[in-house]
Amino acid sequence: MGTTPFRLTVDGVEIEAIEGQSVIEACDAAGIYIPRLCHHPDLEPSGNCRICTCTINGRNAAACVTPAAHGMVIENATPLLTADRRALIEMLFVEGNHPCPYCVASGDCELQALGYRLGMVAPLQPYRWPGRKIDATHPDIYLDHDRCILCSRCIRASRMEDGKTIFGFEGRGIAMRLNVDAEGGLGETQMAAIDKAASVCPVACIVIKRDSYRVPNGERRFDTAPIGSEIEAKRKGLPR
Amino acid sequence: MSEMQTTPGPRKIVIDPVTRVEGHGKVTIRLNEAGEVEQARFHIVEFRGFERFIQGRMYWEVPVIVQRLCGICPVSHHLCAAKAMDAIAGVDRVTPTADKMRRLMHYGQVLQSNAVNFFHLASPDLLLGFEAPVAQRNIVGVIEAFPEIGKWAIFIRKFGQQVIAATGGRRIHPRLCIPGGVNQNLAVEPRDALRADIDRIVQWCGAALELHKTFVHAHEALHERFASFPSSYMSLTGAGGVMDLYDGTLRAVDAAGTPIFENVPASAYRDQLIEEVRPWSYMKFPHIRSLGREAGWYRVGPLAQLNCCSRIDTPLAEAARRDFMARGNGGLVHATLAYHWARLICMIHCAEKIRELLFDDDLQGSDLLLTGQHRPEGIAAIEAPRGTLLHHYVVDEHDQVTAANLIVSTTHNNEAMNRAVTKVAIDDLTGHEITEGLLNHIEVAIRAYDPCLSCATHALGDMPLIVTLEDAEGTVIATRVKQ
Numbered sequence: 001m002g003t004t005p006f007r008l009t010v011d012g013v014e015i016e017a018i019e020g021q022s023v024i025e026a027c028d029a030a031g032i033y034i035p036r037l038c039h040h041p042d043l044e045p046s047g048n049c050r051i052c053t054c055t056i057n058g059r060n061a062a063a064c065v066t067p068a069a070h071g072m073v074i075e076n077a078t079p080l081l082t083a084d085r086r087a088l089i090e091m092l093f094v095e096g097n098h099p100c101p102y103c104v105a106s107g108d109c110e111l112q113a114l115g116y117r118l119g120m121v122a123p124l125q126p127y128r129w130p131g132r133k134i135d136a137t138h139p140d141i142y143l144d145h146d147r148c149i150l151c152s153r154c155i156r157a158s159r160m161e162d163g164k165t166i167f168g169f170e171g172r173g174i175a176m177r178l179n180v181d182a183e184g185g186l187g188e189t190q191m192a193a194i195d196k197a198a199s200v201c202p203v204a205c206i207v208i209k210r211d212s213y214r215v216p217n218g219e220r221r222f223d224t225a226p227i228g229s230e231i232e233a234k235r236k237g238l239p240r
Numbered sequence: 241m242s243e244m245q246t247t248p249g250p251r252k253i254v255i256d257p258v259t260r261v262e263g264h265g266k267v268t269i270r271l272n273e274a275g276e277v278e279q280a281r282f283h284i285v286e287f288r289g290f291e292r293f294i295q296g297r298m299y300w301e302v303p304v305i306v307q308r309l310c311g312i313c314p315v316s317h318h319l320c321a322a323k324a325m326d327a328i329a330g331v332d333r334v335t336p337t338a339d340k341m342r343r344l345m346h347y348g349q350v351l352q353s354n355a356v357n358f359f360h361l362a363s364p365d366l367l368l369g370f371e372a373p374v375a376q377r378n379i380v381g382v383i384e385a386f387p388e389i390g391k392w393a394i395f396i397r398k399f400g401q402q403v404i405a406a407t408g409g410r411r412i413h414p415r416l417c418i419p420g421g422v423n424q425n426l427a428v429e430p431r432d433a434l435r436a437d438i439d440r441i442v443q444w445c446g447a448a449l450e451l452h453k454t455f456v457h458a459h460e461a462l463h464e465r466f467a468s469f470p471s472s473y474m475s476l477t478g479a480g481g482v483m484d485l486y487d488g489t490l491r492a493v494d495a496a497g498t499p500i501f502e503n504v505p506a507s508a509y510r511d512q513l514i515e516e517v518r519p520w521s522y523m524k525f526p527h528i529r530s531l532g533r534e535a536g537w538y539r540v541g542p543l544a545q546l547n548c549c550s551r552i553d554t555p556l557a558e559a560a561r562r563d564f565m566a567r568g569n570g571g572l573v574h575a576t577l578a579y580h581w582a583r584l585i586c587m588i589h590c591a592e593k594i595r596e597l598l599f600d601d602d603l604q605g606s607d608l609l610l611t612g613q614h615r616p617e618g619i620a621a622i623e624a625p626r627g628t629l630l631h632h633y634v635v636d637e638h639d640q641v642t643a644a645n646l647i648v649s650t651t652h653n654n655e656a657m658n659r660a661v662t663k664v665a666i667d668d669l670t671g672h673e674i675t676e677g678l679l680n681h682i683e684v685a686i687r688a689y690d691p692c693l694s695c696a697t698h699a700l701g702d703m704p705l706i707v708t709l710e711d712a713e714g715t716v717i718a719t720r721v722k723q
Contacts, residue, residue: 134297142638
């Protein structure tokens with residue numbers, strides 16, 4: 001991997017990147033936030049949520065799986081892309097059950113935080129009310145399938161970080177679901193609460209038992225600043 | 241906007257919806273062949289079904305989920321569920337900081353909710369008169385006629401909500417409790433802000449009581465007679481019979497004040513109470529098991545809290561209690577309108593308790609949470625603003641709720657409210673017409689109980705009243721709807 005920096009522009013702002021970085025990594029380093037859900041800095045990218053889609057050299061592409069290149073012209077925070085992202089978020093909200101008012105992840109949920117950041121007032125699509133059962137068979141962790149947004153973070157974390165194959169998808173299209181590699185549920189797998197897979201869920205699908213609501217209102221992750229603020233804080237001093 | 245539909249012949253009256261109550265309800269009055277009131281029923285026409293849809297949820301979610309039953313008393317559900325879940329988590333007694341944080345929140349809740357009932361919902365009837373024009377008989381009319389009372393109404397409620405926000409992060413649907421304790425102590429800054437206002441709040445609650453007493457003294461006969469009847473009562477009481485709105489054991493007394501049962505822990509409520517389902521209302525009818533369906537009904541709420549306790553451990557409220565109980569001439573006070581007087585005494589008690597707690601350093605303690613051995617069942621009770629609230633949960637070995645039963649205050653008062661409506665109908669119905677006066681009086685009687693119909697059926701919606709007048713065959717004579 002080369003380390004010679006090169007330059008590209010994002011929404012008219014010229015930034016520096018190095019070879020091997022994806023567009024989203026280069027933007028993160030430069031303090032420009034591209035909304036995302038499936039991307040996690042500790043995991044290999046998968047490009048399956050499409051929230052980070054940007055217009056790159058005139059064509060739409062997922063920023064998490066597109067290598068940064070010299071001279072790239074990237075559009076990120078445009079009204080059109082923001083509307084597309086909001087539509088994706090809305091579809092995720094109606095596809096599952098996401099009752100923010102009492103959800104254990106409220107205030108710490110990346111889906112909820114993106115809804116706020118992207119200006120989602122109420123979903124325009126009809127709710128599907130799926131009613132999937134909770135898998136609470138594990139003594140320390142439960143899976144609330146109604147919350148799953150199929151981001152695959154847990155699948156990647158389990159395989160690449162934990163050296164296990166606890167999670168996988170079954171089915172295709174609208175029928176695709178997260179599943180575990182045991183007929184009797186999570187409790188029959190080798191999953192442990194200290195696994196990386198237990199800590200990367202962006203919503204409240206994979207939750208540590210008996211640990212909810214311990215952070216008071218006002219002190220939760222997104223209570224004080226919108227999602228992406230920690231990335232944008234790096235941008236201080238850069239030309240706008 | 242009121243509507244009236246009338247069909248000829250002997251009939252049934254419907255008041256639909258009942259106004260200035262929390263939820264959807266309607267009243268049906270049935271006449272016999274002679275045209276006399278045979279039966280009056282207060283129907284709860286909403287259904288929400290929280291007991292069913294929390295099944296399968298994790299038990300620590302329940303205190304946060306069930307408070308969504310209601311926007312008026314979410315704190316009561318939050319705290320009662322948390323107490324039940326303490327038992328599931330194997331914690332019999334939370335830390336002093338956790339206990340006092342919960343108590344502080346509860347007193348704030350009872351204070352603000354009782355203020356809503358007395359000032360916003362009931363005071364227009366009491367201060368402006370039952371027969372005052374509808375356009376004036378509301379909180380705006382009260383503020384115009386009595387600006388000082390309008391100030392009390394707004395600031396006492398606001399103060400109670402600030403207490404809730406200081407303890408649980410926000411005024412409505414706060415998050416404080418987790419099974420086994422709480423998630424924060426009381427920060428010094430909001431504590432000091434509350435300290436600055438509390439003396440004034442105590443004083444205003446006392447002034448409101450004095451004002452209400454002038455109404456009572458000016459209408460003694462009405463106060464004693466209106467929708468009144470003797471009854472049994474039930475509430476929680478603390479050690480030695482002291483008033484305790486947060487914890488304690490169940491005590492029930494008959495109309496003469498003789499205990500029916502006492503020192504009954506909430507976990508044994510099924511030994512004493514049984515719930516009956518009737519087909520015309522979504523609200524169940526609980527009664528005292530040993531007395532049976534006909535004689536076992538009872539009342540809960542501020543009047544019961546006063547009638548069941550032997551003393552109050554705050555001085556101003558205790559003095560007010562003695563003054564109040566003197567009206568019973570050595571026995572209990574049974575007047576339905578006395579609910580308001582009792583409610584004001586409870587407000588004074590809560591304000592005094594809040595003052596006590598704001599100067600208690602335990603609230604800045606850091607020992608917030610305990611853990612224990614998982615248990616399969618949790619039952620708890622609390623004295624919510626409207627009376628005894630019972631939460632009962634069964635949880636499986638995977639921490640999922642498998643069964644739930646909630647008996648809310650309004651449900652306990654179901655039979656009493658029906659009797660109050662019947663009493664008013666007998667006293668005030670003339671002919672087959674639903675007059676504005678009858679409508680008003682029925683609503684005044686229902687409002688004394690401060691029913692929360694949303695809670696009672698675990699229901700959702702606006703808050704109207706419907707009165708229907710039926711003949712002996714059940715044919716509708718007249719329906720009146722009030723929005």
